[in-house]
Amino acid sequence: MICNHYNFVKMDKIGAYLSKHEIKPSLQRLKIFEFLYNNKNHPTVDSIYTALSPAIPTLSKTTVYNTLKLFISKGIIRSIHIEDHEVRYDADTIPHGHFKCIGCGGLFDFPFDHHLQLQTNLAGFQITEEHFYLKGYCKLCGAN
Ligand SMILES: [Zn+2]
Ligand SMILES: [Zn+2]
Helix, strand or coil, X not given: CCCXXXXXXXXXXXXXXXHHCCCCCCHHHHHHHHHHHHCCCCCCHHHHHHHHCCCCCCCCHHHHHHXXXXXXXXXXXXEEEEECCEEEEECCCCCEEEEEECCCCCEEEXXXXXXXXXXXXXXXXXXXXXXXXXXXXXXHXXXX
């Protein structure tokens, strides 16, 4: 569950990173981005809220949700809709695929670059969103 194919944001640079993407860096926004950056297991709104609310008592789930929506609209995070009942979030915007284990529920990243095929097969089409999902059993669950 580790995205190790990017490392472009230094922790002390998050404020500048948000500003660069036209996001006013409030404390809550900084903390939410920092959490996403440090937790590459694709957290949900609930898990972000649960993790941050002890340190930020003024935080609400609505704020978390709206902040994530803002981040998505500015292109600095992506949402993952691999299941109907849960949305997860990813600070890794470099195209990669997700593998969902139906055994343990883990969501794994894998490098995946299909742009060459798309340029050929969808020449002239404008892609505004892309998702590549696989489901199955991870190495640990498949062994049982
Ligand atoms: Zn598993
Ligand atoms: Zn990912």
